[in-house]
Amino acid sequence: MKKLHILSLATAVTLLSTGCGDDKRPSDKAPTDPLATKAIESGLKAIPNNSADIHKITNNPANPVTAEKVELGKKLFFDPRLSKSNLISCNTCHNLALGGDDDVSAAMGHKWTANPHHLNSPTVYNAVFADRQFWDGRDPDLEKQAQGPILAGPEMASTKEIVIDTIKTIPAYLAEFKKVFGTEEVTYEKATAAIGAFERTLVTPSRFDDFLNGDATALSAEERAGLETFIDKGCTSCHSGYALGGSMQPFPVVKPYKYANVGDFKGDANGMVKVPTLRNIGETAPYFHNGATWDLAEAVKIMGETQLGLTLKDDEVSKIVAFLGSLEGRKPKVEYPVLPAGTSTTPKPDMN
Amino acid sequence: MKKLHILSLATAVTLLSTGCGDDKRPSDKAPTDPLATKAIESGLKAIPNNSADIHKITNNPANPVTAEKVELGKKLFFDPRLSKSNLISCNTCHNLALGGDDDVSAAMGHKWTANPHHLNSPTVYNAVFADRQFWDGRDPDLEKQAQGPILAGPEMASTKEIVIDTIKTIPAYLAEFKKVFGTEEVTYEKATAAIGAFERTLVTPSRFDDFLNGDATALSAEERAGLETFIDKGCTSCHSGYALGGSMQPFPVVKPYKYANVGDFKGDANGMVKVPTLRNIGETAPYFHNGATWDLAEAVKIMGETQLGLTLKDDEVSKIVAFLGSLEGRKPKVEYPVLPAGTSTTPKPDMN
Numbered sequence: 001m002k003k004l005h006i007l008s009l010a011t012a013v014t015l016l017s018t019g020c021g022d023d024k025r026p027s028d029k030a031p032t033d034p035l036a037t038k039a040i041e042s043g044l045k046a047i048p049n050n051s052a053d054i055h056k057i058t059n060n061p062a063n064p065v066t067a068e069k070v071e072l073g074k075k076l077f078f079d080p081r082l083s084k085s086n087l088i089s090c091n092t093c094h095n096l097a098l099g100g101d102d103d104v105s106a107a108m109g110h111k112w113t114a115n116p117h118h119l120n121s122p123t124v125y126n127a128v129f130a131d132r133q134f135w136d137g138r139d140p141d142l143e144k145q146a147q148g149p150i151l152a153g154p155e156m157a158s159t160k161e162i163v164i165d166t167i168k169t170i171p172a173y174l175a176e177f178k179k180v181f182g183t184e185e186v187t188y189e190k191a192t193a194a195i196g197a198f199e200r201t202l203v204t205p206s207r208f209d210d211f212l213n214g215d216a217t218a219l220s221a222e223e224r225a226g227l228e229t230f231i232d233k234g235c236t237s238c239h240s241g242y243a244l245g246g247s248m249q250p251f252p253v254v255k256p257y258k259y260a261n262v263g264d265f266k267g268d269a270n271g272m273v274k275v276p277t278l279r280n281i282g283e284t285a286p287y288f289h290n291g292a293t294w295d296l297a298e299a300v301k302i303m304g305e306t307q308l309g310l311t312l313k314d315d316e317v318s319k320i321v322a323f324l325g326s327l328e329g330r331k332p333k334v335e336y337p338v339l340p341a342g343t344s345t346t347p348k349p350d351m352n
Numbered sequence: 353m354k355k356l357h358i359l360s361l362a363t364a365v366t367l368l369s370t371g372c373g374d375d376k377r378p379s380d381k382a383p384t385d386p387l388a389t390k391a392i393e394s395g396l397k398a399i400p401n402n403s404a405d406i407h408k409i410t411n412n413p414a415n416p417v418t419a420e421k422v423e424l425g426k427k428l429f430f431d432p433r434l435s436k437s438n439l440i441s442c443n444t445c446h447n448l449a450l451g452g453d454d455d456v457s458a459a460m461g462h463k464w465t466a467n468p469h470h471l472n473s474p475t476v477y478n479a480v481f482a483d484r485q486f487w488d489g490r491d492p493d494l495e496k497q498a499q500g501p502i503l504a505g506p507e508m509a510s511t512k513e514i515v516i517d518t519i520k521t522i523p524a525y526l527a528e529f530k531k532v533f534g535t536e537e538v539t540y541e542k543a544t545a546a547i548g549a550f551e552r553t554l555v556t557p558s559r560f561d562d563f564l565n566g567d568a569t570a571l572s573a574e575e576r577a578g579l580e581t582f583i584d585k586g587c588t589s590c591h592s593g594y595a596l597g598g599s600m601q602p603f604p605v606v607k608p609y610k611y612a613n614v615g616d617f618k619g620d621a622n623g624m625v626k627v628p629t630l631r632n633i634g635e636t637a638p639y640f641h642n643g644a645t646w647d648l649a650e651a652v653k654i655m656g657e658t659q660l661g662l663t664l665k666d667d668e669v670s671k672i673v674a675f676l677g678s679l680e681g682r683k684p685k686v687e688y689p690v691l692p693a694g695t696s697t698t699p700k701p702d703m704n
Contacts, residue, residue: 080450080454095432097430097431097691098432098691099693104437104701112703114703294700331690336449339449341451341635349456351460351466
């Protein structure tokens with residue numbers, strides 16, 4: 001039985017930040033289904049049903065997730081005026097309407113510039129669960145990650161000054177900033193911390209979680225078979241944890257990657273690549289770090305070969321793809337913000 | 353006293369489409385304030401307080417505004433997959449977060465191409481009240497207008513086929529389309545009609561309307577003085593009706609336009625230009641058809657000279673600008689959509 005209870009973001013955040021909420025979804029139970037137990041033993045983790053418990057695994061003590069900070073972060077996330085051109089926001093590449101990414105192969109930014117390494121935008125949904133951020137894992141968390149693309153030439157092409165001055169010259173922004181941080185001293189790091197706090201709320205529990213949380217009926221027979229195949233074939237050796245991904249792993253392991261010719265990304269200094277989350281995977285095509293295929297079944301096959309040295313049969317692939325469908329999550333409701341108007345001193349766009 | 357009662361879009365539309373709603377805002381009364389009477393006599397019109405009455409002046413009998421159609425239209429409005437690149441949606445240039453436009457001088461589209469005539473994107477809020485659409489007034493209504501930018505090379509650069517095939521290849525879209533139009537025969541004109549229906553709900557009543565609707569306390573003393581100046585100087589000869597604009601008028605009338613050198617737009621075949629709405633004007637800089645100035649006071653001064661042959665004094669300009677602030681409207685709440693995922697046959701992006 002599908003659960004469709006979705007909290008509004010504001011409500012959820014209030015609950016998260018106070019830690020005393022109850023969203024009326026059933027309490028988590030220890031799974032009685034042997035397959036659920038097997039999944040957990042293989043390293044898969046369920047997002048909890050309870051808002052307070054979600055808050056525990058998504059909060060950052062160094063940047064506490066509060067309702068006010070999330071609201072400010074949401075505004076900044078959607079505000080294209082943080083970019084040099086006034087045209088590109090965080091949401092451009094991490095579009096919450098499109099599974100949290102952009103449905104293009106390589107990220108496109110300022111002046112219609114594709115990512116120079118042909119890197120694909122990862123989804124922002126559930127990114128909080130990743131051990132590291134960016135495909136090469138160079139940043140430890142969302143707060144730090146948010147500092148990168150805003151300044152990157154082929155992305156938002158902005159400067160710290162543009163971000164700071166945009167907030168400082170818009171009285172409503174400045175007031176909100178002061179309320180959140182208790183100071184009018186606007187810094188780039190605080191602004192991106194607010195964005196990070198918002199992103200920490202972008203968590204999407206799914207029927208898979210319901211299954212692990214004790215609802216044995218949450219998965220269909222084919223999805224169950226797919227989950228079992230997924231575990232038995234060893235997919236969970238990389239795709240584990242809350243994100244079913246998010247750790248740094250070697251790539252390729254066994255055989256050369258079929259689409260290695262697309263772009264020039266080779267991972268970090270040790271050839272390690274961040275494992276993408278499989279949550280909402282049906283909404284985040286094209287696949288791989290270089291967005292080389294739109295075909296999820298092909299992607300599963302390639303991963304079997306490249307990483308596990310296995311030739312998966314068509315029916316095994318079908319089952320795994322069916323299981324992956326159960327990772328389509330319930331998205332937090334996000335009210336589209338009405339951003340405060342600029343003033344005469346607010347930085348003006350520069351298209352060049 | 354500011355009124356802050358805002359309907360959620362879904363509720364508002366339900367009310368609008370059934371025509372039986374009551375949003376608990378006070379009923380409109382005949383104005384008792386002589387200035388309100390004078391404003392109405394000068395041709396200014398108040399957006400009603402009552403949802404059913406708003407529906408009467410925003411509905412299109414040829415394309416009835418229903419809750420289901422508005423929801424489909426909202427999804428399409430926000431869906432960048434309707435563009436050739438998958439990167440540009442209606443909301444890119446008519447951003448509901450930024451007063452309904454894009455905060456850049458000339459609209460930017462596919463391949464970072466500026467509008468070839470250096471035309472500024474008009475706000476979509478209250479566009480329903482305009483007599484004609486586009487700066488040259490070439491289209492009669494929002495349904496027809498929506499057909500233009502999607503196909504225009506420097507904007508979304510799409511084709512009718514991309515739009516039709518995107519809807520047809522996404523089962524959830526097709527089901528929604530069928531529910532709205534009673535047919536699976538997807539046409540470009542029906543898709544854009546849904547977008548138009550959504551846009552018809554983007555109406556923003558403000559304190560100015562409250563004043564005309566009988567709340568004599570809704571405007572400050574300076575705003576009242578500004579309204580009186582606005583009328584007495586003759587601004588209402590063009591900026592009238594619900595939109596305080598939206599009709600076709602000659603431009604320039606008395607003196608040459610100061611920024612005529614920016615772009616090459618000269619109006620329609622008769623030199624007529626659509627008068628922009630003044631609602632939310634504080635949020636829709638830069639100003640004029642060619643986005644030539646970010647300074648609202650300067651824009652007011654230029655209009656006085658160019659259109660009325662008047663040299664407005666600084667204090668007159670200040671008062672008018674204060675009055676214009678009362679046109680900052682209460683925006684409908686828009687829940688950011690979660691768009692249905694594409695399939696293997698959904699058109700893929702083309703950046704070229």
